Amino acid sequence: MNSQITNQINQAGHLTIGGMDSLELAKEYGTPLVVYDVSQIRHQIRAFKKVFEEEQVNYAVSYASKAFASIAMYQVANEEGAYTDVVSAGELYTAMKANFPIERVSFHGNNKSKEELEMAVKNHVGKIMIDNFYEIDLLSQVLEEQDSEINVMLRITPGISAHTHEYDQTGQVDSKFGFDLDSGQADKALQEVLKNQRMHMLGIHAHIGSQIFELNGFEMAAAKLVDVAASWRKNYDYTAQIINVGGGFGIKYVQEDHPLKPEEFVKVIVKTIKDEATKHNFPIPEIDIEPGRSIVGPAGYNLYKVGSMKEIPGLVPYVAVDGGMGDNIRPALYQAKYETVLANDPQRKASQEFHVAGKYCESGDILADAKLPSLKAGDILAMLDTGAYGYSMASNYNRNPRPAVVFAENGKAQVVVKRESLEDLIHLDQDYNI
Numbered sequence: 522m523n524s525q526i527t528n529q530i531n532q533a534g535h536l537t538i539g540g541m542d543s544l545e546l547a548k549e550y551g552t553p554l555v556v557y558d559v560s561q562i563r564h565q566i567r568a569f570k571k572v573f574e575e576e577q578v579n580y581a582v583s584y585a586s587k588a589f590a591s592i593a594m595y596q597v598a599n600e601e602g603a604y605t606d607v608v609s610a611g612e613l614y615t616a617m618k619a620n621f622p623i624e625r626v627s628f629h630g631n632n633k634s635k636e637e638l639e640m641a642v643k644n645h646v647g648k649i650m651i652d653n654f655y656e657i658d659l660l661s662q663v664l665e666e667q668d669s670e671i672n673v674m675l676r677i678t679p680g681i682s683a684h685t686h687e688y689d690q691t692g693q694v695d696s697k698f699g700f701d702l703d704s705g706q707a708d709k710a711l712q713e714v715l716k717n718q719r720m721h722m723l724g725i726h727a728h729i730g731s732q733i734f735e736l737n738g739f740e741m742a743a744a745k746l747v748d749v750a751a752s753w754r755k756n757y758d759y760t761a762q763i764i765n766v767g768g769g770f771g772i773k774y775v776q777e778d779h780p781l782k783p784e785e786f787v788k789v790i791v792k793t794i795k796d797e798a799t800k801h802n803f804p805i806p807e808i809d810i811e812p813g814r815s816i817v818g819p820a821g822y823n824l825y826k827v828g829s830m831k832e833i834p835g836l837v838p839y840v841a842v843d844g845g846m847g848d849n850i851r852p853a854l855y856q857a858k859y860e861t862v863l864a865n866d867p868q869r870k871a872s873q874e875f876h877v878a879g880k881y882c883e884s885g886d887i888l889a890d891a892k893l894p895s896l897k898a899g900d901i902l903a904m905l906d907t908g909a910y911g912y913s914m915a916s917n918y919n920r921n922p923r924p925a926v927v928f929a930e931n932g933k934a935q936v937v938v939k940r941e942s943l944e945d946l947i948h949l950d951q952d953y954n955i
């Protein structure tokens with residue numbers, strides 16, 4: 522049986538999530554259903570914070586909310602004292618509706634629109650992470666127009682690629698994100714920002730990738746950022762107060778994944794920055810990180826109901842569920858792997874290989890290949906660790922409504938995002954009558 526859930530079996534033998542029986546959740550709220558174990562979210566945020574506290578450095582654990590954004594999620598992140606990253610007006614708006622403290626919000630993105638920058642400046646977001654020269658000009662214009670000021674950081678591409686899936690790499694030189702170092706772009710950006718009295722330059726940022734299992738990518742990135750900060754001090758008499766090494770901390774999706782603990786990542790990042798700073802005789806900066814996947818991924822479960830099955834002589838049978846690429850596109854998009862269990866009896870011996878297929882009209886809509894006991898229509902399957910980039914990438918493909926999202930904690934559960942209705946699906950449609 523899957524070792525992650527050994528403590529999550531109740532007396533009936535059913536999978537529990539946040540102390541709730543998963544079959545009861547499926548019955549009460551319907552399927553497909555996204556369920557988060559909130560205590561797991563809290564646990565991850567606390568684990569990231571712990572080492573910073575022990576090391577007595579200034580820090581921020583900024584939840585990268587693109588992994589899963591909803592009002593309730595921002596509220597939990599706020600309760601745990603996290604900061605948050607947003608990448609669009611929509612995420613910013615949601616965070617504001619959750620009363621997330623605006624000074625703890627960082628606004629990221631490689632093509633922020635003027636309207637987005639106006640909204641960020643008007644509401645005084647904590648930091649704007651400047652990505653490119655066009656943005657410096659646009660932001661400068663917005664600040665003039667609003668006669669305002671704002672904190673900024675510069676995102677650079679440190680030229681480091683962590684060993685991970687190709688699509689997930691954002692730190693290498695050939696990237697759409699950030700200022701290049703070697704060509705002098707980053708230095709030029711710094712000079713432009715320092716010249717601008719309305720921009721308060723707080724520090725330097727890099728994000729090297731996602732689902733990273735090794736420490737050395739973070740060591741190299743952290744060392745590089747201190748290096749850059751030291752050279753900026755020498756060449757431009759500018760001392761960075763914050764070094765932000767981004768997110769990308771890997772989690773366990775399948776048995777072959779062996780992620781490090783949040784504490785292990787933070788320990789190495791803090792040590793590298795302290796060591797490098799000491800070497801350069803540079804004041805220890807505030808150290809910020811931006812975990813997304815690792816905060817919400819392990820806490821999430823997708824519950825599906827089994828429907829049709831297809832057996833083909835000599836081949837692996839298909840079992841179709843009532844969700845699919847509309848609620849989790851990651852398997853179709855980049856062959857992401859997940860563990861799947863039979864919710865009413867995760868301990869029953871898995872006897873057979875299945876393709877767990879979605880209901881969407883795409884041959885590639887296969888959620889997982891899983892070894893499962895024999896199945897019948899109406900059984901509930903639970904996919905594990907679906908909390909990151911699942912619901913947040915959900916679509917209405919085939920005009921299927923998006924699932925509800927439920928938060929469960931200490932044996933209580935609550936809908937935090939309602940299931941879309943058929944009426945919701947057409948509420949933006951207009952008659953054509955020219």
Ligand SMILES: *Cc1c(COP(=O)(O)O)cnc(C)c1O
Nearest residue numbers: 585728731768769811812813814
């Ligand atoms: C996506 C992103 C993150 C979070 O990445 P995870 O892999 O979810 O931890 C952090 N920082 C930036 C700038 C990002 O774009």
